[in-house]
Amino acid sequence: MFLCRTLTNAEIHSFRYAGVAAVTLDVNLCTPMNAKGCPLWNTEAIEHGEVECTNLNNIDSRCKASCVDEGYSPYPGSEFKCLENQRWSHKKSCCSKKCPPYLRADIVILAHRQSAETAKKREGTIIASMLRQVETGPDSVRWATLFYSGSIDQETSMFFGDPNLQNSSAIRAKAKSGVPFRQTADGLVNTGKVLRCVKDEMLVEGHRENHIDVVLIITEANSDDSVQHAARRLREYGVFIFAVFINFDGRNVDRNQLRDLVGNTGKFFVVNENDLKNKSNFIADELWKSVCSKVCEFY
Known part of the structure; x- marks a missing residue:
């Protein structure tokens, strides 16, 4: 009975x-x-x-x-x-x-840079390695790439629905070309503020049913504002957060802050400038492995 x-x-x-x-x-x-x-x-x-x-x-x-x-x-x-x-x-x-390449997901890449020189290296390696492994399209993976320092640069960022983000070839070409370096006047790095914008304006209001939401943060500096609350709120909504810290000059890396970003569901990577090209495929493999292990929670 x-x-x-x-x-x-x-x-x-x-x-x-x-x-x-x-x-x-x-x-x-x-x-x-x-x-x-x-x-x-x-x-x-x-x-x-x-x-x-x-x-x-x-x-x-x-x-x-x-x-x-x-x-x-x-x-x-x-x-x-x-x-x-x-x-x-x-x-x-x-x-x-099979995942990858088949996956229903919305991927938001938050890219912070401190110099124009690093743009081509970064977007041409890690992002390109990720793109090679998955299908891109309206019924599979959608991409948004947001460039920021103190806040999101609306003019150079690419949002969901941008015609330049409809296929992997177009995204890869855009990434390799780099974009003009635009830093807010105060020179701050406000990753927490940007995460709140992503939650409120993109991944919660615009969530697609049966799709996995992922945020990948690629940065060269510790955040000047607190990331803990904003990151936790995103994870509570089921968003998976990953972070890549590219260390160009041996600066101090706040690993506690990186742990606050990714929590228990994501991963973070600290990569030296000279290892970036060699490590990009490994990072992409680890990211997709983590995301693909969650497909049953959403399908």
Whole structure:
């Protein structure tokens, strides 16, 4: 006998941020009455695939997810088990096209620079390495590149929907060409302020359902304002934050500030100028690996 009820909004919110996939308002939570076992969601059917279990959601039951539609594979793995602590061995699987290159995401790149010389090196290496690995388009990855110091430079930045950001070739060409160096008059680096703008004006109001939101910060200097609150608020909305600090002159790097930016869900990298070209592919690999491991939470 099963006891079923509809999930509350609070439960849906908590499940989503705990990593449970595809929980919606019309989902029922069903558990065997007086039975010890794992949550039933891991035994339910998945889009583009199916799940088979040896003993439903009972302890030691072994389940296998398989994808029936061509081009789809199970993520994060195909086999899982109900453990004695009444937890599944990993999160619920989903069927997704190979990631990368296939991914539904909105990527915001925040690029701070202190000199025009560094622009071509930076945008021509890290960003180009990222672009080579994913499909770009309105139904896959959308890009926005915002240049900033004290605030966002509206004239040189490229926002979602910009015709120059519709395909990877156009983005790569724009990145390699560099843009004029424009620093605010006060000379400050206000990464926290810029993150608040991204949250309020781009990724929360403009969030696309079933798409992953990612912010990549590429900077050459510690932020002059606090980043902790703004970064935490973005992460609370499910945004993944990554940071690359390019050290051109051996300056002091505030690693605590970088940790405040990325939290527990993202990663940060500190790269010396001479290693930038060699490390760019590694950084891109690590970023996409982290993002692609989350596809089941959004699809």
